[in-house]
Amino acid sequence: MSDTQTILPQAIGIGLRSPHFQQVLEQHPDADWLEIHSENFFNPASAQRLILDQIAPQYPLSFHGIGLSLGSTDPLNSDHLKQLKALVDCYSPALISEHLSWSSVSGQYFNDLLPIPYTSESLLHFSDRVKQVQDYLGRNLLIENPTAYLSFDHSEFTEAEFLAELQHRSGCDLLLDLNNIYVNSINLGMNLSNYLETIPVAAVKEIHLAGFTRQQLDSGEILIDTHGSRVSDPVWSLFCAYRQRCQAPALIEWDTDIPALSVLMEEADKAREYQQMSSDWQRVSA
Amino acid sequence: MNLAQTQAEFSRSLLGGSTSPINLAISGPAPAQQLLQLYRNNFVISLTEMLEAVFPVTKRLVGEEFFLQLSKAYILACPLRQAAIESYGQGFPDFIDNCPQTDSLPYLSAMAQLEWNLEQAKACTLKENFPFQQLSEVPQTLQSSISFTLATGSQFMHSEFPVFSIWKAVQQQQFEGLDMGQSERLIIVPRPVESAELVLLSEPQFRLLAAFRDKQPLSELTLPPDFQELLSGWISAGIISGFELITEEIKHD
Numbered sequence: 164m165s166d167t168q169t170i171l172p173q174a175i176g177i178g179l180r181s182p183h184f185q186q187v188l189e190q191h192p193d194a195d196w197l198e199i200h201s202e203n204f205f206n207p208a209s210a211q212r213l214i215l216d217q218i219a220p221q222y223p224l225s226f227h228g229i230g231l232s233l234g235s236t237d238p239l240n241s242d243h244l245k246q247l248k249a250l251v252d253c254y255s256p257a258l259i260s261e262h263l264s265w266s267s268v269s270g271q272y273f274n275d276l277l278p279i280p281y282t283s284e285s286l287l288h289f290s291d292r293v294k295q296v297q298d299y300l301g302r303n304l305l306i307e308n309p310t311a312y313l314s315f316d317h318s319e320f321t322e323a324e325f326l327a328e329l330q331h332r333s334g335c336d337l338l339l340d341l342n343n344i345y346v347n348s349i350n351l352g353m354n355l356s357n358y359l360e361t362i363p364v365a366a367v368k369e370i371h372l373a374g375f376t377r378q379q380l381d382s383g384e385i386l387i388d389t390h391g392s393r394v395s396d397p398v399w400s401l402f403c404a405y406r407q408r409c410q411a412p413a414l415i416e417w418d419t420d421i422p423a424l425s426v427l428m429e430e431a432d433k434a435r436e437y438q439q440m441s442s443d444w445q446r447v448s449a
Numbered sequence: 450m451n452l453a454q455t456q457a458e459f460s461r462s463l464l465g466g467s468t469s470p471i472n473l474a475i476s477g478p479a480p481a482q483q484l485l486q487l488y489r490n491n492f493v494i495s496l497t498e499m500l501e502a503v504f505p506v507t508k509r510l511v512g513e514e515f516f517l518q519l520s521k522a523y524i525l526a527c528p529l530r531q532a533a534i535e536s537y538g539q540g541f542p543d544f545i546d547n548c549p550q551t552d553s554l555p556y557l558s559a560m561a562q563l564e565w566n567l568e569q570a571k572a573c574t575l576k577e578n579f580p581f582q583q584l585s586e587v588p589q590t591l592q593s594s595i596s597f598t599l600a601t602g603s604q605f606m607h608s609e610f611p612v613f614s615i616w617k618a619v620q621q622q623q624f625e626g627l628d629m630g631q632s633e634r635l636i637i638v639p640r641p642v643e644s645a646e647l648v649l650l651s652e653p654q655f656r657l658l659a660a661f662r663d664k665q666p667l668s669e670l671t672l673p674p675d676f677q678e679l680l681s682g683w684i685s686a687g688i689i690s691g692f693e694l695i696t697e698e699i700k701h702d
Binding site: 181184185202203205206208209210211212213214229230231232234235236240242243265266267268269270271272273274275277279280282284285288312313314315316317350351378380381382383385387 | 450451452453455456457459460463464473474475476477478479480481483484485487488491492495496499528529530531532533534535571572573574601602639641642643
């Protein structure tokens with residue numbers, strides 16, 4: 164196994180998606196790091212792996228998982244875990260992340276990140292599973308805050324309290340998706356400042372920036388976390404403010420209606436500008 | 450309600466449709482049924498998009514609305530059984546074959562099978578270079594034990610319908626001259642960077658390549674008079690990527 168890669172503080176990365184593979188190889192765009200969806204690269208004989216072999220020496224990588232179903236009451240999927248470990252051992256990525264969610268029950272997968280009730284039972288279950296995975300991989304996991312369109316009435320914790328306690332119990336790190344926090348704050352009335360105050364900033368090792376869309380329901384408007392548009396102004400503001408406290412690498416994440424690579428790079432440049440602005444404010448206020 | 454019960458109820462609500470009762474105490478910006486519908490849509494839409502991406506010609510043959518209905522029926526009847534969605538859709542051709550609503554398009558299942566095979570070939574890497582030097586070093590006494598190996602990930606297909614011709618006709622929007630009574634044999638070969646090529650084969654060519662796939666040595670085959678020419682064409686087209694010597698032990702493995 165090679166040495167584990169490093170992504171520097173304040174580094175701005177982009178999500179690497181298949182429409183851009185060739186262009187990234189040929190043009191070597193000015194992204195500080197790249198994030199891939201782990202599951203898409205599990206097959207060692209696949210064309211995707213051939214691409215990853217060529218890209219890995221050029222960029223620090225983060226492996227972002229969407230299929231471990233950590234919150235599920237089904238047993239951990241040992242096949243999935245084995246494949247993830249083989250991938251991690253092969254490339255030694257800087258970061259490995261998963262979601263605070265579940266996606267399968269009784270062997271049925273939903274290809275979605277479903278919400279869990281924030282109860283003591285869920286906390287015990289989730290932290291045990293995170294510890295199991297960390298022990299198996301020999302690496303720390305980053306757990307990402309999810310988007311949710313509903314909350315369970317029997318929850319005993321807020322999402323931020325749950326994440327903070329999970330981090331404390333399992334020793335995991337956190338991936339903070341600022342878009343998800345914003346979307347949840349609008350949809351579920353979550354208080355943004357309280358949320359960010361509750362999260363242990365030292366444990367935040369990665370930030371996600373993405374776009375949402377608006378959907379009209381009979382009862383009013385709801386924000387949908389599509390990851391299919393530019394980062395919104397309120398999320399840029401949140402990034403700018405949070406940057407004063409947290410220097411974790413940030414990523415432009417775009418998963419649907421994937422645009423030209425140049426659009427992702429424009430968003431990455433914008434992140435650097437906001438980062439600079441945040442740093443300037445900090446100097447002035449000091 | 451404990452976590453297992455919550456997840457079982459949530460799952461039942463997602464699979465049950467918008468009229469099934471909800472036994473979950475949930476809150477949000479809309480009534481419970483609408484909130485669950487958002488998750489139902491995510492689940493069905495994401496898998497439908499996956500099917501649309503793998504079966505674009507099948508979709509064009511039946512039209513968008515029919516394809517959506519077919520996909521939804523398949524998603525509910527054949528649930529996703531693993532997190533990685535790359536293998537989802539393998540059963541779609543069989544599902545179409547058993548679907549009474551597609552009886553008027555008897556070639557539809559074969560088209561879906563062709564598109565599935567094409568996707569599998571595209572997902573394979575193509576990195577073999579034919580070992581001409583090693584082949585030239587095989588002693589004459591062993592030459593009849595040679596069997597040629599096919600490019601990794603190659604997919605064979607024999608259909609009673611002209612699937613390749615229909616596939617091409619849909620791509621080019623040129624349907625003149627299609628003989629629907631014509632059966633077709635083809636091989637789908639991986640190409641560099643997530644692509645693949647479909648090569649139409651005659652019946653003898655198909656049989657010969659299938660014999661190589663089954664590790665039959667040259668000594669057991671009746672070779673056509675133009676074998677050298679065929680072989681050279683298949684090597685340069687990347688259909689044949691190497692060779693092996695088939696000994697008695699290998700045959701009995």
